[in-house]
Amino acid sequence: MDDCIFCKIANGEMDTQFLYEDETVVVFNDIQPKADTHILVVSKKHIPSLIHLNDEDTTLMGHMVQMLPKMASKLGINSFRTIVNTGAESGQEVDHLHFHLLSGNLRPFG
Ligand code: 5GP
Ligand code: ZN
Numbered sequence: 241m242d243d244c245i246f247c248k249i250a251n252g253e254m255d256t257q258f259l260y261e262d263e264t265v266v267v268f269n270d271i272q273p274k275a276d277t278h279i280l281v282v283s284k285k286h287i288p289s290l291i292h293l294n295d296e297d298t299t300l301m302g303h304m305v306q307m308l309p310k311m312a313s314k315l316g317i318n319s320f321r322t323i324v325n326t327g328a329e330s331g332q333e334v335d336h337l338h339f340h341l342l343s344g345n346l347r348p349f350g
Pocket of ligand 1: 245256268269270271272273324325331332333334335
């Protein structure tokens with residue numbers, strides 16, 4: 241998607257430093273952190289939200305979920321909150337699938 245900020249980040253067009261990258265996901269720090277640690281696990285594929293998942297995305301979704309404890313371990317965190325906003329009323333601002341991982345001094349969301 242040409243006008244999607246997370247597609248641009250995932251394509252390496254935004255100079256965003258990745259904490260992790262593979263063929264299907266990237267992980268980077270949230271630009272407006274709401275906890276001491278606030279990272280985003282983002283699919284490389286443009287999927288607007290959970291509502292738009294297809295059967296073909298099952299492997300990707302499993303991988304994204306497994307990235308959460310893996311990243312926590314990498315960052316030395318053993319307690320964290322995971323958030324996926326779906327739809328504008330939930331607070332979703334970027335219409336490209338992503339998991340928030342937050343830990344430490346969590347601040348109000350939305
Ligand atoms: P949502 O509200 O869609 O669940 O979460 C979007 C998140 O992306 C927000 O926490 C916001 O701070 C973050 N974000 C938006 N634009 C950028 C950006 O250009 N770079 C980074 N690193 N994070 C962003
Ligand atoms: Zn996108």
